[in-house]
Amino acid sequence: MSDTEINTQTTARRGRPRAFDREVALAKAQALFHARGYDALSVADLTHALGINPPSFYAAFGSKLELYDEALRRYEKTEGLDVDTALAPGTPLSEGVARLLRYAADAYASGEACGCMVIEAARGTADAAAGEKARERMEASRSYIHQRISSLDAGHADLASDYVMMSLAGLSASARNGMPTARLRIMAAIAADGLKSQLEHAA
Amino acid sequence: MSDTEINTQTTARRGRPRAFDREVALAKAQALFHARGYDALSVADLTHALGINPPSFYAAFGSKLELYDEALRRYEKTEGLDVDTALAPGTPLSEGVARLLRYAADAYASGEACGCMVIEAARGTADAAAGEKARERMEASRSYIHQRISSLDAGHADLASDYVMMSLAGLSASARNGMPTARLRIMAAIAADGLKSQLEHAA
DNA sequence: TTATTTCTGTATCACTCACTACAAAATCCT
DNA sequence: AGGATTTTGTAGTGAGTGATACAGAAATAA
Structure with missing residues (x-):
């Protein structure tokens, strides 16, 4: 009858309740x-x-x-790039990469905390353990991007994912240095053109 | 007769001499x-x-x-990129940029201290004053590269120098993440192709 | 109510940081 | 030699770091 057991997140623990969320x-x-x-x-x-x-x-x-x-x-979870949409099945690799880099350009410049939190933290931290945590997360992202690219064009997965990670790092750094969104988008487009040109000439 | 006044660097100062070089x-x-x-x-x-x-x-x-x-x-002074050679007068812009990025690929991966010292330090330092120093040096480099590019192709100087700085940051980050020289060179070539393609289509 | 559990605020802990006071040592000048 | 000057080693400065001991406060459970 009652719905007492529905709320599982705040199970009314004993003791003094936490004063903050x-x-x-x-x-x-x-x-x-x-x-x-x-x-x-x-x-x-x-x-x-x-x-x-x-x-x-x-x-x-x-x-x-x-x-x-x-x-x-x-x-x-909350601010990560939408890799699945950018590299959706059936998308030509060069187009997918261009989309992913444009997502990054939009995401990295917004707000006062600019650049990618993971990429920027993956190097240059005085605390070794913190740097390792960030590097773990970046490796996880790299691995996932590699996997998604692999499903689009297995032959160029290594090359393309390395290039994507490098481009993301460049975009993040530029955003951190104050580059506005519009200019960042142009940079992303030029970078994507590089891979496109490479894939066409190699084909 | 004697050559006592020739040596000006160690002018035999008074007091106890320094015990290290x-x-x-x-x-x-x-x-x-x-x-x-x-x-x-x-x-x-x-x-x-x-x-x-x-x-x-x-x-x-x-x-x-x-x-x-x-x-x-x-x-x-000792490890900086040879911008003058890469962007020598008369060089086509896209070719000069390709050369500069290749220099970076070679420089950033060598040794145990990889990546660009200035670029890597320009962000992410806990000490604000140290970060400012690094940012000053990076801005000086950016300004010089912009000036040299401007003498090759004034119309694309802003775009190209922004793209070069972004690419250098990406190469530096990849080097720091352990990418070997050979792969880094390929990345540099692809990035340079992006600008070349952009300049050709815009022309 | 009473016991139990959990959180909160005060007041620290040991440690590392960049930096320096002080006096002895080592050089040059007269 | 003797005074002046600069560097050296010993020992320590105050400030800031991440993390805690402890006792009181606020909730549930019996």
């Missing part, structure tokens, strides 16, 4: 990590921005590194 | 900054690697930041 805090932390990077963002910065104290922070997220890992995965 | 130390510091980045390389790491104590370090270099600035400039 963990999901909201994670979203805010992810944005901060994206904008300022792992090293430049201290736990003190985070607790201050979230309006909580260190013990609450560590009880909810474990450690700075664990929160960072969660933030990276959240970024992929 | 400043140039050698600078070279070693530059390599370390390149390989590990500003944040990850502590002054303690530096003094240990150079075999000196902190007071000698600060007497010789002023501060970690000043040494970093010197290291960046040394990198440009």
Whole structure:
């Protein structure tokens, strides 16, 4: 009769309830990590921005590194490129790559935290463990892109996925350096033309 | 009779002489900054690697930041790309860019400190002042490349220099991710083809 | 109510960071 | 030789780092 067992996410645990929304805090932390990077963002910065104290922070997220890992995965889910649409079955490879790079141009320039959170974090972090986390996520993305490209044109999968990853890194860097969306789109189109030209001449 | 006044670099200053070679130390510091980045390389790491104590370090270099600035400039002089040769007067723009990117492919993959020291440092540093120094050097390089491209093809200088900077960032990132020289050269060629194709179709 | 559990705030912890005070040592100038 | 000057090694500075001990507060369970 009653619907008491439907709500499984907040199962009315015992003890004093948490005074903040963990999901909201994670979203805010992810944005901060994206904008300022792992090293430049201290736990003190985070607790201050979230309006909580260190013990609450560590009880909810474990450690700075664990929160960072969660933030990276959240970024992929909420702001990651739509690889499936860009490289949909039946799409010519050069066209799919052009679409994916255009998605990146649009995504990387928007907001104050520009560039790709994963690509920018994959190198240059003082904390070795944090860099490793980012590199893991980037490798996962690379692998997935390679797989999707492989289903379109298996013969050029290695070459094309390497080129895509390089182009994404270039676009991300340019976005980070302040390049506006419109110009970024042009850059993406030129880069895509390079692969197209290569595939045509090699055919 | 004697040649005492010829040697002007070591003018026999008063006081206790320095026990280490400043140039050698600078070279070693530059390599370390390149390989590990500003944040990850502590002054303690530096003094240990150079075999000196902190007071000698600060007497010789002023501060970690000043040494970093010197290291960046040394990198440009000793390992910077030969822009003048790549974009020599009379060179077709697309060919010059292809040459410059190939130089980068060769330079970025060599050694254990891979990627461009300036590009990699221009973003992602926890220390804001160090990032600013790197960004200054990158802007200087961008400006010089823009000027040289402008003398080859003034109409496409903005577009081409933006594209070159983006491609260099992509090549640097790929090198940092372990891409070998041969593959990096192919990437450079494909990227250069993009601009060539763009310039031809726009003409 | 009473016990149990969980979270919250205060006040730290040990550690690393870039950097320096101080006096002894080593050179040049007179 | 003796004074002036600069570097050297020892030892430590204050500030900031990520992470915690502890006790009180706020909820559920009995």
